[in-house]
Amino acid sequence: MNEIIESVKNLSIGFNSQKGKQISILRNVSTNIKKGETVGIVGESGSGKSTLALAMMGYIKQGLFPLKGECIFKSEDLLKMSSRQLEKIRGRKIAMIPQNAGQALTPNLKIGYQIDEALKLHTNLNKTERDKKISELLNKVRLPSPETMAFRYPHELSGGQQQRVAVAMALAGKPDLLLLDEPTTGLDVTTQAHVLELLRFIAKDTGTSMIYVSHDLGAIAQVSDRIVVMYAGEIVLEGPARKILKEPIHPYTYGLLKSIPKLSLAGLPASMPGSQPQPGSINEGCSFYDRCNLATDNCKKNSPDLEHIKELDTNVRCFNYKELINQNNNLQTSITKKSNNSEANEVLKLKDVSISYAKQKFFDQLLNKISDQNPTVKDINIDIKKGETIALVGESGSGKSTILKSIAGLLKTKDGQIKFENDRILSSDLKMRNPNDLRAIQLIFQNPDESLNPNHTVEQILSQPLKLYFNLSGEELKKNIIGLLKKVRLGEFYMSRYPRQLSGGEKQRVAVARAFAAKPDIILCDEVTSALDVSVQAAVLNLLQQLKEDLGTTYVFVSHDLAVVRAISDRVAVLYQGRLCEIGPSQNVYKFPSHPYTEVLLGAVLEPDPDIKPKLVAEDIVEEKPPEKGCSFQGRCPRKIGDICNSEVPPWQIGENGNAIRCHINIKELASLQQ
Amino acid sequence: MLLLILKRIGLGLITLFIVSLITFVGVEVLPGDACTTYLEREAYGAALDACIKRLGLDVPAYERYLDWASNVIRGDFGYSLSGEMPINEVLGPRVKNSLVLASVSILIGIPLAIVLGIITALWRDKLPDIMISTITIFSMTIPEFISATLLILIVAIWLGWLPGIVIIPSDATFYELLSNIILPVVAISMIMTAHMARMVRSSVIQVMASDYVQMAILKGVPYWKMVFRHVLPNALLPAINVVALTIAWLLGGVVVTEVVFNYPGLGRLVIESISNRDLPVVQALAIILASIYVGINLIADLMTLMLNPRLKSLQIRK
Numbered sequence: 001m002n003e004i005i006e007s008v009k010n011l012s013i014g015f016n017s018q019k020g021k022q023i024s025i026l027r028n029v030s031t032n033i034k035k036g037e038t039v040g041i042v043g044e045s046g047s048g049k050s051t052l053a054l055a056m057m058g059y060i061k062q063g064l065f066p067l068k069g070e071c072i073f074k075s076e077d078l079l080k081m082s083s084r085q086l087e088k089i090r091g092r093k094i095a096m097i098p099q100n101a102g103q104a105l106t107p108n109l110k111i112g113y114q115i116d117e118a119l120k121l122h123t124n125l126n127k128t129e130r131d132k133k134i135s136e137l138l139n140k141v142r143l144p145s146p147e148t149m150a151f152r153y154p155h156e157l158s159g160g161q162q163q164r165v166a167v168a169m170a171l172a173g174k175p176d177l178l179l180l181d182e183p184t185t186g187l188d189v190t191t192q193a194h195v196l197e198l199l200r201f202i203a204k205d206t207g208t209s210m211i212y213v214s215h216d217l218g219a220i221a222q223v224s225d226r227i228v229v230m231y232a233g234e235i236v237l238e239g240p241a242r243k244i245l246k247e248p249i250h251p252y253t254y255g256l257l258k259s260i261p262k263l264s265l266a267g268l269p270a271s272m273p274g275s276q277p278q279p280g281s282i283n284e285g286c287s288f289y290d291r292c293n294l295a296t297d298n299c300k301k302n303s304p305d306l307e308h309i310k311e312l313d314t315n316v317r318c319f320n321y322k323e324l325i326n327q328n329n330n331l332q333t334s335i336t337k338k339s340n341n342s343e344a345n346e347v348l349k350l351k352d353v354s355i356s357y358a359k360q361k362f363f364d365q366l367l368n369k370i371s372d373q374n375p376t377v378k379d380i381n382i383d384i385k386k387g388e389t390i391a392l393v394g395e396s397g398s399g400k401s402t403i404l405k406s407i408a409g410l411l412k413t414k415d416g417q418i419k420f421e422n423d424r425i426l427s428s429d430l431k432m433r434n435p436n437d438l439r440a441i442q443l444i445f446q447n448p449d450e451s452l453n454p455n456h457t458v459e460q461i462l463s464q465p466l467k468l469y470f471n472l473s474g475e476e477l478k479k480n481i482i483g484l485l486k487k488v489r490l491g492e493f494y495m496s497r498y499p500r501q502l503s504g505g506e507k508q509r510v511a512v513a514r515a516f517a518a519k520p521d522i523i524l525c526d527e528v529t530s531a532l533d534v535s536v537q538a539a540v541l542n543l544l545q546q547l548k549e550d551l552g553t554t555y556v557f558v559s560h561d562l563a564v565v566r567a568i569s570d571r572v573a574v575l576y577q578g579r580l581c582e583i584g585p586s587q588n589v590y591k592f593p594s595h596p597y598t599e600v601l602l603g604a605v606l607e608p609d610p611d612i613k614p615k616l617v618a619e620d621i622v623e624e625k626p627p628e629k630g631c632s633f634q635g636r637c638p639r640k641i642g643d644i645c646n647s648e649v650p651p652w653q654i655g656e657n658g659n660a661i662r663c664h665i666n667i668k669e670l671a672s673l674q675q
Numbered sequence: 676m677l678l679l680i681l682k683r684i685g686l687g688l689i690t691l692f693i694v695s696l697i698t699f700v701g702v703e704v705l706p707g708d709a710c711t712t713y714l715e716r717e718a719y720g721a722a723l724d725a726c727i728k729r730l731g732l733d734v735p736a737y738e739r740y741l742d743w744a745s746n747v748i749r750g751d752f753g754y755s756l757s758g759e760m761p762i763n764e765v766l767g768p769r770v771k772n773s774l775v776l777a778s779v780s781i782l783i784g785i786p787l788a789i790v791l792g793i794i795t796a797l798w799r800d801k802l803p804d805i806m807i808s809t810i811t812i813f814s815m816t817i818p819e820f821i822s823a824t825l826l827i828l829i830v831a832i833w834l835g836w837l838p839g840i841v842i843i844p845s846d847a848t849f850y851e852l853l854s855n856i857i858l859p860v861v862a863i864s865m866i867m868t869a870h871m872a873r874m875v876r877s878s879v880i881q882v883m884a885s886d887y888v889q890m891a892i893l894k895g896v897p898y899w900k901m902v903f904r905h906v907l908p909n910a911l912l913p914a915i916n917v918v919a920l921t922i923a924w925l926l927g928g929v930v931v932t933e934v935v936f937n938y939p940g941l942g943r944l945v946i947e948s949i950s951n952r953d954l955p956v957v958q959a960l961a962i963i964l965a966s967i968y969v970g971i972n973l974i975a976d977l978m979t980l981m982l983n984p985r986l987k988s989l990q991i992r993k
Contacts, residue, residue, distance in 0.1 A: 091895030103886040
């Protein structure tokens, strides 16, 4: 157990800037990986965690080069090896499981070939033995019908299946060390929980050491024995997983854990101010100085060393860590938010809304009608009150973004009506809406990199809605822009900046400001925090809540992240395959009894706590189309009672605590089943 | 799959029908008709009437179109005006000549372009790339009539190694042609190869930066194996359509090059028949060139479909 497999010593990796300055991305990183151990490397984007993981395979991305230090694997330095020598180690001794298996599998080669390639390179088996081994491997990663799976192309599999193939491929060479680079990011919650479960099983079964790189402390908590926390290219905290997650003694880790929304906690997570420094802009002193609330003058001038604390078996890079020891009982707190006035009027009503993506037939096009018996989204009835935050949750393909697009007028509805203010019907065609309605409903998109025009300055971006809806110009326009920036806590000097000069969080603030520029009644938020780092996410959530409390805006908040939804929403609607499963006040939806699908989703959420394990109650099958009749969740339901689920659409039942559930099982019985 | 092929062929035929209509209408609305053009100053009285009668110009236009179209379907393009010989006999040797020029250029140019493209991509920003890229950009920017003229000046006139212009009858044998087409092939290949090499280069670079190539490296796949199995099949797929367009362009007659070298191919025939106002030949050429484009693009599309597993299963599922 204590044999060291790979050790990184004083590794620094960097690049040459355009001014000829050497800029390091990794600074003086040292760590050891022991046999049979799973090490989680966690950090936000830009912390250098992927660069470190790749360097541990002797791979340095183009444009980067090692400045000093070494990566010793079995007494040899990987960074000094020739590519011939590395080919012998990669895949055979150290194997990689990539972040996005969908893109990491070569599209023109069959699954079987790609696994066979690894077997041919790294084993001495003959053709028939290899064929047998391929089905064995596919079976081991629990893919259905492994014999036929080998003849399929990567794109014919679902995301979870592709990730399993990548695992099988990595296991082909029987490596001593597995490197996992965000292996579950981008998968649906239930799939993610299943893949993690598989990885844990494999680690135990084969005794392979693993390095698990992720930004997601929830996933790290489930698999790691030891955790390494990276910040701005340095290790800031390293120790046993339980200690790091329960009693973090570095202020960054502490803040990071506090900024993660948790299922068990109502209210918003606390946010950390600022953002991670860019490589090259780190001066003397501690790199976390600007964001730290324990910082002293000493931290500004001197940068702390990684200090080993024997009694905690932990390495920490902080002068003042002692202040955090035994202070951690308040990790489980959050900012309570003002609940909205439930007496308020309804501002938006969705009545029997159905939306279809089916291609119109020629004659239907002429008659401007859509004939689709089984539309993507069907029978959506939601009344949204003024000033409330309603969240639509579900996995990919649940139709949550589709509904959002229809409210925005970007997608025509097939049936049903969208009513706005005093039951006035909004046209489903954007061109038919009057300018005031267009102003009243604004959208914030998932990825600010794509939703902000890269050739416009912040001033131009914000002036467009102001000019369009309020005809402002000159001094008044400028005053309004500054006011908007202040609202989203950005200074006046941001006006002349371009989006590329802003950090991810700042960009999303600009996008929020642009939506509020129109003084909208309703803001549609489409996964607005999923492209952001955790600490930035918390800040954006707090900002949205603050603006809502000040201005009384209504939010329709779409997200796949149940913990985020828990934090921000007043009411939650759970969707599966474009059909509503459950709707109710959020504190009740997160309490049982709930719809079997909600139960599955809640069970799969990963909490940053090694003691809370996900419950895997349903298979992670991907359904391509909603069922023609019956309950939408019939294909995966763990509580299916029989034919009635296949043939009849379940009725709505209202639970004691006010959440409505669409299920054939009596709600009282559900409650006792879920106890 | 079969249904898809039939569908694409059907679409191609519709395209050809529209092209034939446009050319026919275009010829109709030109002032004067075939007889006035042919007879020139004698186009009056009995001679004109006789000509109109002989060419059947006295029947309504749509009848003439149907008549012409049904003959074309049977492979008969009618008679040319100037030579008064069957158009098929005029076209035959020209088509053959263009085919020879095009296929030699294709056989040399396309493999060369692909190899150069791959070399420049794999040695990106290193000496081989810088040298080849400079040459390709250079030969891309010089218009073909200049490069052709320069070739004649240097190789034929100063050095005297090869004949400057092609002085062979249009019905010359294959071997006679071969010895004469070296300079035209070089002139054509220069531009064609440069364009395609640039395209292949950027395509390979793009694939080399993809996640699956990084994965292959991290899997321990040896470099050249990775290039041949993981990179090239994916990088060359988008090149198929460009290659197809280039082939169609070559078969359709490289007008400028053929004129400069006096090569008796389709391209020069286009120029000649237009300046002679030999309308039946122009009509025939339009149809033939359109068919070449439609046919080759059809083949290219089907090839892309076959080679790209993604598209293939998508189509089958539908």
